[in-house]
Amino acid sequence: MAVANKKRAPRSIDGLSHVDCIDLVVHKGTPVPGVEEMATSWRRCLTAHHLDPEIQAPPHIITEKEIKDSRELLRNLILLAQEELDRLYAIVGPQQYVVLLCDRDGIAIHHRGNDSMADAYKDSGIWLGGVWSEQIEGTNGIGTCITDQRATMVHRGQHFRTRHANLSCAGAPISDPLGRLAAVLDTSSMNPETTEQALSLVMAATKVSARGIEERIFREYFRHAWNIAAAPCGSSDVAVLLAVDNDQQILGADHIARRLFSLNDELLNRGMALSTIFEYDSSIFRCKRMQDVAARLLRTGTDEPWNVLITPPACGMSGLCSPTDALLHSRPRFGILAHLPLSVDPPTSRGGLAPARANRVCEYIDSHLQENIGLEVLAEIAQLSVHHFARAFRQSLGIPPHNYIVQRRVEHAQQLLRNTDLPVSEIAIVAGFTDQSHLARHFRTITGVSPSLARLRFRTEPDILPHRSTQLEANN
Numbered sequence: 480m481a482v483a484n485k486k487r488a489p490r491s492i493d494g495l496s497h498v499d500c501i502d503l504v505v506h507k508g509t510p511v512p513g514v515e516e517m518a519t520s521w522r523r524c525l526t527a528h529h530l531d532p533e534i535q536a537p538p539h540i541i542t543e544k545e546i547k548d549s550r551e552l553l554r555n556l557i558l559l560a561q562e563e564l565d566r567l568y569a570i571v572g573p574q575q576y577v578v579l580l581c582d583r584d585g586i587a588i589h590h591r592g593n594d595s596m597a598d599a600y601k602d603s604g605i606w607l608g609g610v611w612s613e614q615i616e617g618t619n620g621i622g623t624c625i626t627d628q629r630a631t632m633v634h635r636g637q638h639f640r641t642r643h644a645n646l647s648c649a650g651a652p653i654s655d656p657l658g659r660l661a662a663v664l665d666t667s668s669m670n671p672e673t674t675e676q677a678l679s680l681v682m683a684a685t686k687v688s689a690r691g692i693e694e695r696i697f698r699e700y701f702r703h704a705w706n707i708a709a710a711p712c713g714s715s716d717v718a719v720l721l722a723v724d725n726d727q728q729i730l731g732a733d734h735i736a737r738r739l740f741s742l743n744d745e746l747l748n749r750g751m752a753l754s755t756i757f758e759y760d761s762s763i764f765r766c767k768r769m770q771d772v773a774a775r776l777l778r779t780g781t782d783e784p785w786n787v788l789i790t791p792p793a794c795g796m797s798g799l800c801s802p803t804d805a806l807l808h809s810r811p812r813f814g815i816l817a818h819l820p821l822s823v824d825p826p827t828s829r830g831g832l833a834p835a836r837a838n839r840v841c842e843y844i845d846s847h848l849q850e851n852i853g854l855e856v857l858a859e860i861a862q863l864s865v866h867h868f869a870r871a872f873r874q875s876l877g878i879p880p881h882n883y884i885v886q887r888r889v890e891h892a893q894q895l896l897r898n899t900d901l902p903v904s905e906i907a908i909v910a911g912f913t914d915q916s917h918l919a920r921h922f923r924t925i926t927g928v929s930p931s932l933a934r935l936r937f938r939t940e941p942d943i944l945p946h947r948s949t950q951l952e953a954n955n
Contacts, residue, residue, distance in 0.1 A: 495511070497532060497533075497636060497641045497644060498532055498533060498641070500514065500636070501521055501525070501532055501639070504517075504518050504521055505518070505521050505522050505525055513636075513637065513675075514636070514637050516637075517618050517623075517633070517637045517639075520613065520617075520618040520623045520626070520627075520639065521617075521618055521639055523613065523626070524613070524617045524618060524639045528613065528614045528617070530617050530639065530640070532617065532639055532640055532641055533641055534640065534642075535642055536642075537602075537604075538601075538602075538603065538604025538609055538610075538616070539604070539609070539610040539615055539616075540601065540604065540606075540608045540609055540610070541586060541608045541610060542608070543608075545586075545608070546586075546588060546607060546608045549582055549584075549586050549588045550588045550589065552582070553582060553588065553661070553662060555696075555699070556653075556661060556662060556692070556696055557580065557588070557589050559692065559695040559696050559699060559809065560580055560589070560664075560692045560695070563664075563688040563689075563691045563692050563695070564578055564580065564589070564591050564664075564688070565591070566688060566691075567591075567664075567666065567684060567685065567688040568591035568592075570681075570684050571666050571681050571684065572591065572592075572593070574668065574670070574673075574677070574681075575593070575596075575668055575669075575670045576666045576667065576668045576681060577590060577591070577592040577593075577600055577605050577606065577666070577667050577668070578590060578591040578592065578664070578665070578666055579605065579609070579621070579664075579665040579666075579667060580662060580663075580664055580665075581611065581621050581650075581662060581663040581664075581665060582662055582663075583625065583660055583661065583662065583663075584610070584612060584625075585610055585611040585612035585613075585615075585616075585621050585622045585625055585663070586608070586609070586610050586611075587605075587606065587607055587608060587609045587610075587611070587621075587665075588607070589607070590606065590607050592606065599669065600669070603643075603645075603646060603669045604616070605646065605648075605667040605669065611665075612625065613625070613626050616639075616640060616643070617638065617639030617640045617643075618633060618637065618638055618639035619633055619638055619639075619643065619646075619648060619650075620632060620633045620648030620649050620650035620665050620667065621648065621650045621663050621665045623650070624650035624651065624652055624663050624665075625652070625660065625663060628652060628660060629652065630649075630650065630651045630652065630682065630685075630686050630689075631649070631650050632648070632649045632650075632678055632679065632682045633646075633647070633648050633649075634647045634673075634675045634678050635647055635673075645669055645671050646667060646668070646669055647667065647668045647669075647670075647673040647675075647678050648665055648666065648667040648668070649665065649666050649667075649678055649681050649682035649685045650663050650664070650665040650685070651663065651664050651665075651682075651685045651686045651688075651689035651690075652689065653689050653692050653693055653696075654693055654733065654734040655696065655700075656696060656697045656700040656701065656731055656733065657731070657744070658732070658733065658734040658737045659734075661696070662692075664685055664688055664689040664692065665685070666681050666682075666684075666685050668681075690718075690811075690813060691811045691813070693720075693733065693734075694708070694720060694733075694811040694812070694813060695809045695810075695811060697720050697722070697731070697733050698720075698790070698808055698809040698810075699808075699809045700731070701722035701730060701731050702792065702793040702808050702809070703792050703793075704722040704723060704724055704730050704731070704792055705722065705723045705724070705725075705727075705764060705789060705790065705791060705792060706720065706721075706722055706789070706790040706808070707720065707721040707722070707723065707753075707787060707788070707789050707790075708720055708787070708788045708790075708812040708813060708816060709721070709757075709776070709785045709786065709787045709788075709816070710785065710786050710813070710816045710817070711783060711784075711785055711786075712775070712784045712785060712786055717735065717739065718735070718813045718816060719732070719733060719735050719736035719739060719740075720732070720733040720735075720736060721733075721736055721753070721756070723753050723764075724894070725764065725887075725890055726845065727752060727753040727754065727759075727761060727764060728750055728751065728752060728753070729742075729747055729751045729752070729753055729756075730747070731747065732747065740756055754779060755779060756778065756779055757776040757777065757778060757779060757785065757787070758776060758777045758778075758779050759774070759776050760834045760838070761838050761841065762834050762837055762838065762875070763789060764789070765837075765841070765876055765877075770791070771788050771789065771790050771791075771812070772788070772789040772791075773786075773787070773788055773789075773819040774787045774788075774789065775787065786816045786817065786819055788812050788815070788816060788819060790808060790812070792808075793807070793808030793809075831871050831872075831874035831875030831876075832861060832868075832871045832872060832874075832875040836860075836861045836862070837872075837875050837876070839860055839861070840857050840860050840861055840872070841876075843856075843857065843860055844857070844883070844884055844887060845887060848884075848887060848888050848891055848910060848911040849908070849909065849910075849911045850911070852884055854868070854869065854880060854881075857872075857880055868880075884911075885921050885925075886925060888910045888911045888912060888921070889910070889918075889921055889922050889925050889926065891909075891910045891911070892906050892907070892910040892912075892918060892922060892930065893926075893933065895909060895910065896930055896933055896934040896937060897934070897937045903915055903918070903919075903930050903931060903934075906918070906930070907919075918930060
């Protein structure tokens with residue numbers, strides 16, 4: 480009899496009671512078409528969460544005060560998600576779907592839905608304040624997405640609790656700029672006519688919107704840095720985000736870049752150059768236009784070409800962003816990577832320095848900021864006369880050599896003000912100025928504020944992630 484059970488043919492979910500189906504899958508290990516992907520979650524619901532699939536307890540809805548408290552923790556994420564939520568609801572709303580933005584505990588803290596059907600949605604729990612952790616509601620698109628850390632689609636009888644057998648839901652995780660789970664975006668329907676094929680299309684739209692939210696919060700978080708959106712040529716399935724400073728040291732990487740390039744906090748905190756990932760001409764990062772730069776780069780050590788869109792820092796030299804600049808900087812770019820005008824090479828100036836010479840000169844300047852850098856020395860490095868060099872440098876970099884040196888010194892001072900507790904007088908010397916007043920004069924001219932005020936604003940500006948400082952302390 481045991482042998483017969485092992486060889487039993489797969490049985491359809493049709494004709495079985497929901498409880499019998501769970502028993503076949505979990506206790507007897509019998510494959511049932513349509514629920515294979517739910518088997519692990521169903522097993523957790525029985526053995527780890529000790530849930531009864533037939534319990535008819537109503538959905539758990541938190542109070543308005545609890546909703547307000549939960550929303551406050553993700554206030555900035557909610558603000559950045561508005562456009563993506565509107566776009567997604569415009570797609571799925573006509574098919575009677577509700578769009579839910581949930582926190583890491585599975586609580587619906589923001590939503591889009593038909594208010595005339597609010598009572599029916601609340602009765603099913605798919606409304607503001609609904610709690611959808613797997614531990615409470617069993618297998619579902621939100622809670623199981625949180626547990627498995629992956630996009631999850633659960634259609635009708637694939638839910639663990641029989642009470643949810645008429646629901647269809649598709650949940651996609653939203654990662655924060657440090658690669659951790661921040662929220663879940665879910666689309667749910669209680670329409671009994673919803674098909675699994677239709678839900679698959681909704682799942683695809685939900686994943687695109689969740690990725691859009693991830694890109695927005697990454698760009699906002701690293702708005703002071705150069706943001707790089709990149710994807711392999713000919714592939715729309717893999718796209719990554721990187722943030723680098725003016726020296727092309729990697730400051731941040733989204734969760735896909737971390738996985739694809741084997742990055743982690745330890746490596747990034749230790750210091751890692753962008754050149755370890757891509758081969759590029761550093762003149763791309765000296766473009767003075769506040770516009771995106773399209774390029775085609777090679778993965779370092781390979782012949783694999785990538786489409787790349789490089790976005791300059793939103794805040795310029797002042798370190799302060801206007802609302803318009805911040806909005807433009809955080810706009811998602813993934814959708815246009817495959818359609819970039821990449822037939823052009825990185826920008827160069829006719830009659831200016833050759834890229835290799837420009838790189839050598841700029842690298843020398845960056846490594847000798849504390850010294851007195853003479854025009855003759857730079858001209859010698861470029862193998863040009865002083866007059867020819869000065870003219871070619873200005874054509875390539877957009878400013879005279881002396882102004883460029885001062886600007887790089889101010890940028891270096893900004894990094895020290897942001898990342899160290901050194902007195903301003905010491906920062907002035909380290910950055911290459913004669914004294915504190917010399918630094919202050921040039922700093923105010925370029926940024927519009929004093930070094931002391933810049934440091935204060937760096938430390939008091941709002942952070943998009945309320946748990947960032949805790950994580951950094953834990954890493955330390």
